[in-house]
Amino acid sequence: MLKKWKQKLIVIFSAILMLSTLALAPTQANAAVTNISAKAGLAVDAKTGQILYSKNSSKVMPIASMSKMLAIYIILKSIHEGKLKWDQRVHVSANVAKISRNTELTNVPLNASRTYTVRDLYKASLIYSANAAVIALGVAQAGSSEKFVNEMRAQVNAWGITDAKLYNAAGLTESEVGTEAYPNTAKSAENEMSANDVAVVASKLVNTYPEVLNTTKETSAWFAKGTDDAVKMTTHNEMLAGDENYMKGYNVDGLKTGTSDKAGNCFTGTANKNGHRVITVVMNANPGKKADARFTNTETIMKYVYTNFTPIRYKKGEQLKQANKFKVPEGKTTTVKAGISQATTIWVANKQSKQAISFISNQTKKNLTAPVTKGQKLGTATAKIADKNVSYLQAGDAKLQLVAKKSVEKANIFVRMWRSVVSVF
Structure with a gap:
């Protein structure tokens, strides 16, 4: 009898040990990546915004030249809207030309007596992180540096970012931009955002x-x-093909570095491995120490994501578990099948499968009335993995739009009356 109890205790203990190991597995995997030297870090699915790694990602910190991504977004928007043209010639003010000659800053030399194309300034801003070049683009687009910063502020507000501090297009301190500084700001002020914002x-x-x-x-x-101002620009992104921090098979193709005394070494990277694009943000990696720490930190995060998670694809129109139909009381059929309006991806831990994903639906209208047309918006669904909410950059990212997979006509009055009678009993 005692022997049997001993065997049972061994089985129970083994089961507890196994469950404990499984519970600790994600924590142990995450522990490896928390060794990054950066004060803040983040990894997200580029399309869906699903958060795959986070360290102090909501803390607002200086971002230095990563600011140029926002400036370039506005420039590209203006080009697509026809307000700016790629071959448009841009005049440079004496102050912007002076900024470009500051050897302590990253620049291409600009001359107030010459003009430059939007394309040339755009490429200098992104490839070489040329500070005066992006300021010149902002002035050309908005009419002044102040107006361009106002557009930057309006844009992030439109995206739901409310904690950003923005003063100039380049991400320099206000003392470094001379008369291009935003009115009534401290000379020490510089652009700040959280890793989430970036x-x-x-x-x-x-x-x-x-x-x-x-x-x-x-x-x-x-x-x-x-010209006598010709410059062979070399990227600061050392993770591109051919550079010393290149990651074979990861297809890193962007995005933007940033460096300042306060910001330290920063980098927003993006990789497209096996058709799944991830965006990473590293902020203040070893300030004043190794400049490439931002790249080794990024490599650690990217490898962590692609090694420990599996992307699960959902096709456009696919029905989701527990969110696949809605009631249509007055329809010829009393339910309508629902599918997602566009393809999406949800990442799960390697030990998990699609079966670990479930959904909660939320109907757009309290009572869905017939007729229902194919493609009509029915509601939204939010995902859970092993009964835990999935984290996203923004609240709206979590909602998957559900639409009707087919039309449902309204039932005739006799059918509706019969249903009313039956429902009483």
Whole structure:
């Protein structure tokens, strides 16, 4: 009898040990990545905004030249709207030219007696992180640096970012931009955002204007070639093909570095591995120490994401578990099948499968009335993985739009009356 109890205790103990190991597995995997030196870090799915790794990601910190992603978004928006043209010539003010000659800053030399194309300034801003070039673009687009910063502020507010501090297009301190400084600001002020905010900007830029990656993946280019101000620009992104921190098989093709005394070494990166694009943000990685820490930190995060998670695809129109139909009391059929309005991806831990994902639906209208047309919006669904909510950059990212998979006509009056009678009993 005692022997049997001993065997049972061994079985029970083994089961507890196994469950404990499984429970600790995600924590242990995450522990490896929390060793990054950066004060803040983040990884998200570029399209959906699903958060795959986070460290102090809501803390607002200086972002230095990562500011240029927001500036470039507005420039590309203006080009798409026809307000700016790629071959448009841009005049440079004496102050902007002076900024460009500051050897302590990253720049291409600009001359107030010359003009430069929007395309040339755009490429200098992204490839070489040229500060005066992006300020010149902002002035050309909005009429003044102040007006351009107002547009930057309005844009992030429209995206739901309320904690950003923005003063100039380049991400320099106000003392470094001279008369281009925003009115009534301290000389020490510089742009600040959280890693979450930066990821929102990066995802909006990449998803709305994917052509930006054709430039951010360039490792070098000429500026003002053929003039006495010609510069062979070399990217600061050391994770591109051919550079020392290149990651074979990860297809890193962007996005933007940032460096300042307060910001330390920062980097917003993006990789497209096996058709799944991820955006990473690293902020203040080893300030004053190794400049490449931002890249090794990024490599650690990217490897963590692609090694420990599996992306589960859902096709457009696919029905979701527990959110696949809605009641239509007055329809010829009393329910209508629902599917998602567009394809999406949900990442799960490697030990999990699609079966671990469930959904909660929320009907748009309290009572769905017939007729229902195919493609009509019925409600939204939010995902859970193993009964835990999935984290996203913004609240709206979590909602998947559900639409009717087919039309449902209204039942005739006799059918509706009969249903009313039956419902009483």
